[in-house]
Ligand SMILES: Nc1ncnc2c1ncn2[C@@H]1O[C@H](COP(=O)(O)OP(=O)(O)OP(=O)(O)O)[C@@H](O)[C@H]1O
């Protein structure tokens with residue numbers, strides 16, 4: 001009876017002061033949403049980031065830092081400083097441990113999107129997320145030299161359809177590059193969205209990369225040496241070099257041995273990395289930042305809780321009469337104290353509930369933006385235990401901090417007698 | 423073994439014996455050698471401002487305890503009980519009306535009146551668990567317009583608020599009603615009507631009233647009169 005009465009009183013009193021308290025609820029809701037959002041995005045971005053590539057056991061390229069190799073081969077960020085000779089590629093793929101190998105030749109672009117020269121093996125072997133494969137719809141992989149398969153975002157952004165002709169540019173900068181306008185490519189396939197950098201790239205055959213650079217020397221076309229598309233088709237299009245290669249290993253236990261062998265390759269300095277390990281390393285670089293961000297939002301929540309207590313303490317001065325009345329009716333001082341604690345906890349719970357809605361709403365709105373801006377595909381998922389823990393901690397902290405006004409009310413209600421003396 | 427003294431207090435609602443009281447950090451002290459109110463007897467307490475009228479009511483309500491001597495409520499040695507027991511006794515047996523601002527601001531009148539029933543099982547049982555009906559009946563009897571029962575209490579006039587407070591004090595017929603200048607904010611008409619209704623209801627519930635007032639005109643309705651100043655011991 002007493003507990004029910006206390007809760008009923010607390011509810012009625014909160015409702016009575018809803019005007020003032022809605023601001024308290026608003027600040028608390030915003031800060032808890034922020035906390036939840038940061039924690040949620042942090043894990044989601046990590047998940048999405050770490051699953052940019054899967055199913056590939058090794059990435060091999062010319063000697064460079066593992067991070068650089070990962071960035072240019074998977075994220076299409078930055079450039080390779082050196083290439084790998086085709087003969088070396090041929091040699092290393094002879095290793096018995098190699099199950100499959102997909103070469104990649106980078107260095108050209110189309111309207112800011114990277115162009116990747118590769119083999120159709122790429123569409124078979126490249127995996128992302130939980131072993132998801134690339135699918136092309138509509139269309140098919142490239143077969144002719146001047147066929148191109150484009151990523152989902154490339155198609156969406158420029159509204160490309162199957163059969164459209166596009167021109168590739170030399171270089172990966174955003175301005176002043178030479179266009180390969182003498183050899184237009186035909187869109188023969190559009191990849192389904194993956195939420196990875198694949199969406200932002202175009203895929204052509206290795207031969208195509210050779211063909212568009214026929215008659216070039218040191219990265220510029222030699223005047224008077226232009227070849228037509230038809231002439232190019234007839235020429236020997238065996239690649240001279242590639243930028244990197246994705247490798248599948250027959251037995252996973254052989255991965256490290258293969259990596260060691262290639263890292264010590266005698267003919268040409270190579271670097272081989274395990275993409276999973278490299279991704280985790282890269283994530284660790286960001287880890288300090290996002291932990292700091294979470295801590296900051298934690299402080300924001302704490303500040304809002306202190307603000308709530310300040311408001312409760314202020315209103316307490318106006319509520320001495322009310323407390324004296326309750327005492328006179330027979331309310332024990334414990335009930336008076338509980339009233340303040342229950343009110344704090346209820347405010348916190350309402351805010352947490354609102355924050356839950358606000359965060360999910362906010363995430364739903366933000367996800368397309370994040371995908372468009374960062375190429376990270378996030379998904380709405382149920383909250384994790386950690387996130388529920390964070391949410392649960394808010395009313396708990398509210399309870400703890402409410403002990404300040406509660407104990408004050410308790411002591412006052414004992415000394416006030418019949419008439420509180422303001 | 424009962425002494426004659428015990429027998430005497432048993433029939434009384436309220437007895438004070440040789441009580442000494444002083445607030446902490448306050449030089450004024452009170453000494454009440456002997457005071458007794460029997461069931462149905464009503465006491466009228468007057469005295470200058472600061473003479474300790476509210477102080478005595480706080481003692482009678484068990485909100486504070488005397489340094490020595492004893493206060494007996496319904497045969498129970500009230501002032502030596504634990505705080506928890508005094509809260510319980512107050513909830514069960516005492517109704518209190520203040521001078522003003524009697525009501526819990528966020529509850530409508532009808533809920534304010536029912537409140538004592540939520541704190542005391544005894545008073546709930548006395549109205550046969552029909553708190554709502556009892557509250558309705560009291561509000562009706564005390565002439566609080568039904569249209570105001572559910573409005574915020576701030577919408578009520580001071581006189582109406584005092585009558586709601588009286589209804590709340592009377593709910594479940596507590597043996598003792600303490601009223602601390604409940605009419606001082608009312609005009610003469612309202613004051614007389616209020617007192618009339620309060621005494622009527624107290625008579626029906628067989629409750630004893632201790633009524634504090636500055637206004638000697640009200641005194642004639644009471645069987646006992648006490649000047650607070652006679653008990654006050656102002657330091658020299
Ligand atoms: N809760 C309290 N704590 C300490 N001192 C108190 C307390 N309540 C009253 N006093 C002191 O006791 C003395 C008597 O005050 P009290 O309120 O009982 O007078 P009163 O007769 O009711 O006066 P009034 O007619 O103005 O209501 C005053 O000096 C007051 O300061």
Ligand SMILES: [Mg+2]
Nearest residue numbers: 475476477602
């Ligand atoms: Mg007084």
